[in-house]
Amino acid sequence: xxxxxxxxxxxxxxxxxxxxxxxxxxxxxxxxxxxxxxxxxxxxxxxxxxxxxxxxxxxxxxxxxxxxxxxxxxxxxxxxxxxxxxxxxxxxxxxxxxxxxxxxxxxxxxxxxxxxxxxxxxxxxxxxxxxxxxxxxxxxxxxxxxxxxxxxxxxxxxxxxxxxxxxxxxxxxxxxxxxxxxxxxxxxxxxxxxxxxxxxxxxxxxxxxxxxxxxxxxxxxxxxxxxxxxxxxxxxxxxxxxxxxxxxxxxxxxxxxxxxxxxxxxxxxxxxxxxxxxxxxxxxxxxxxxxxxxxxxxxxxxxxxxxxxxxxxxxxxxxxxxxxxxxxxxxxxxxxxxxxxxxxxxxxxxxxxxxxxxxxxxxxxxxxxxxxxxxxxxxxxxxxxxxxxxxxxxxxxxxxxx
Ligand SMILES: [Zn+2]
Numbered sequence: 001x002x003x004x005x006x007x008x009x010x011x012x013x014x015x016x017x018x019x020x021x022x023x024x025x026x027x028x029x030x031x032x033x034x035x036x037x038x039x040x041x042x043x044x045x046x047x048x049x050x051x052x053x054x055x056x057x058x059x060x061x062x063x064x065x066x067x068x069x070x071x072x073x074x075x076x077x078x079x080x081x082x083x084x085x086x087x088x089x090x091x092x093x094x095x096x097x098x099x100x101x102x103x104x105x106x107x108x109x110x111x112x113x114x115x116x117x118x119x120x121x122x123x124x125x126x127x128x129x130x131x132x133x134x135x136x137x138x139x140x141x142x143x144x145x146x147x148x149x150x151x152x153x154x155x156x157x158x159x160x161x162x163x164x165x166x167x168x169x170x171x172x173x174x175x176x177x178x179x180x181x182x183x184x185x186x187x188x189x190x191x192x193x194x195x196x197x198x199x200x201x202x203x204x205x206x207x208x209x210x211x212x213x214x215x216x217x218x219x220x221x222x223x224x225x226x227x228x229x230x231x232x233x234x235x236x237x238x239x240x241x242x243x244x245x246x247x248x249x250x251x252x253x254x255x256x257x258x259x260x261x262x263x264x265x266x267x268x269x270x271x272x273x274x275x276x277x278x279x280x281x282x283x284x285x286x287x288x289x290x291x292x293x294x295x296x297x298x299x300x301x302x303x304x305x306x307x308x309x310x311x312x313x314x315x316x317x318x319x320x321x322x323x324x325x326x327x328x329x330x331x332x333x334x335x336x337x338x339x340x341x342x343x344x345x346x347x348x349x350x351x352x353x354x355x356x357x358x359x360x361x362x363x364x365x366x367x368x369x370x371x372x373x374x375x376x377x378x379x380x381x382x383x384x385x386x387x388x389x390x391x392x393x394x395x396x397x398x399x400x401x402x
Contacts, residue, residue, distance in 0.1 A: 100350045104184045106362035107147045108136055110369035115152055117193060119159045121216055128165045132193065133185050135159055138168050140181035187289045187347050188362060191264040191315075191397070192219040192370075199391040209391065217374045218395050219264050220316040222252065222294065222343050224387070225375035229254040229341075235363035241327045242276065248361035249293065249344030250368055256339045258322040259387040260294055261376045263343075265398040268311040271303065277342065278326025278333070279303070283313055284348075286401045291354070293344040298323030299334050305386055314398050316376040318387045343368065 113136065120132035138158045143149045161171045172178055196218045202208040223229045229252045237247040262283060269291065270282035277295030279302030284291050297303065298321040307319060324336035345367070347353075347360040377390040 100353075101180070101184060101187070101347075101360070102358065104187070104347055104360055104362055105145050106184070106188050107145065108140070108185070108366060109147055109150060110366040111152075112136065112139070112147065112150050112155065113189075113366065113370045114373075115155055116159075117217065119155070120193070123159075123163060124215060126163065128163050130159050130162045133189050134168060134182070135162060136189075137178060137182040137185050138162075138171060140185060141168075141172055141175050141178045144177075145181070184347075187349065188345070188367075190287060191285050191290060192217060194218055194395060194397070197394045199393070201391075217371070218315060218393060219371060219374065220261050221368065221371035221375040222261055222263050222341060223254060223322075223375070224259040224261050224318065224378040226377075227254060227258045229258070231365065231368060233363075233365050235365060248359075249295075249342050250364045251340045251342055252322075252368070253338055253340040254322050256298060256321070256323055258341075259318045259378050260297065260320045260322055260341055261378075261389075262313045262315055262317045262319045263292055263371065264290065265315045265395070265401070266290075266292070266313055267401075268307060268309055268313060271307060271309055273331040274326075275329050276326060278328070278336070279320070279323065280326075281307065281319055283319070286397050289348055291346040291348060293342070293346065294320065295342040295344075296323055296326045296336050296340060297321060299325050299332055304388075305384065312398075312401060314393075315395070316389050316393050318376075318378055318389060321387075 113132070116132040116135045119130050119135065123130040135155065135158060139150065139155055140147070142154065142158075158171060162168075168178055168182075193216060195213070195215050197211050198214055199209040200212055202210045231250055231252045234247055234251055235249070239245055239247050264283075264285050266283045266285045268281060269284045270280070272279070274280050274295070277293070279297040279299075280293065280295035281297070281303060282291055282293050301321065302323060302325065303320045304318050307313070313319060322339055322341045324334045324339040325332065327333075327335035343364060345362055345364050347362060349360075352358060353360060378387045379390045380387050
């Protein structure tokens with residue numbers, strides 16, 4: 001029966017829909033959002049907190065199954081929509097005008113990013129070093145952005161071609177939109193990897209630190225090392241406080257007071273109270289493309305001392321403390337059910353996209369997973385009760401910024 005449904009959708013309905021999407025472009029792409037939303041709409045942090053949600057979840061399961069069936073049937077259509085949406089964006093760039101992407105589906109699995117980065121690091125110093133973002137953009141193009149098709153073998157094969165000195169466009173004969181994926185993935189990942197100098201404890205002389213040159217991940221996990229947290233894929237879940245809207249980040253549930261760490265270096269752009277985010281801080285990367293949003297910070301003492309609008313922040317630095325503030329127009333109110341950090345990343349290709357309906361938020365779940373391998377060690381100052389990083393990391397981005 002199921003295969004019959006597949007056949008029907010695959011041969012009759014899907015092609016018709018793809019034609020529809022080709023005609024109506026990106027508006028149709030957005031139609032896919034409610035379907036994905038239904039699949040994800042149970043809030044994990046709340047599930048931990050109280051059994052009431054569990055009951056709701058049970059009731060939800062019954063029709064969830066029906067939606068899963070519907071979802072599977074709709075998948076081929078989604079593929080068509082995505083391809084059509086991407087094609088539209090590519091056309092804009094081919095006209096020769098400056099490229100301003102309007103939407104980015106960032107769906108690279110953490111395992112793929114880890115592998116690409118390992119290949120990049122290993123190839124350093126070779127005649128044709130492999131850039132991890134180039135490699136990921138190659139695969140993104142092959143998959144049309146749908147990383148469900150990812151295989152490590154595909155990546156290794158493409159990496160070999162790059163290592164042999166072939167250009168991405170030559171490797172990708174017959175595939176289109178490479179420049180779209182290249183632009184999009186660079187916008188997301190540019191601040192994550194590079195050369196650095198990192199302090200580490202000295203093996204020869206205990207108690208002292210030594211400075212070591214390195215290359216690799218220099219963005220940090222938003223939760224300090226040694227602090228437990230849990231999270232799940234909650235991007236796009238529905239939220240009902242205020243008005244119905246989608247969840248545009250990742251919730252990391254943990255204990256109140258857990259030190260929150262700057263993922264990438266940049267400037268504090270916004271800091272203070274916001275009705276939805278509670279105590280929140282927004283940090284813009286030095287290249288202006290990424291806006292990091294950390295929200296629901298601790299009541300009474302949300303931020304690291306001296307942090308203010310315009311402050312220059314370094315990746316790995318403690319910027320504040322996990323809490324449960326927000327969902328109130330009154331300042332300093334705990335209205336979250338469960339303590340958690342809301343972590344989000346907004347892409348800005350053009351300043352008009354900063355505070356308008358044109359905001360581009362990406363799913364950061366896999367980025368958080370990737371950053372697991374780089375968590376900041378922190379120490380507590382007994383007098384001020386503030387936490388600070390134990391080991392510094394210096395990068396030329398930070399050093400070069402005014
Ligand atoms: Zn959230």
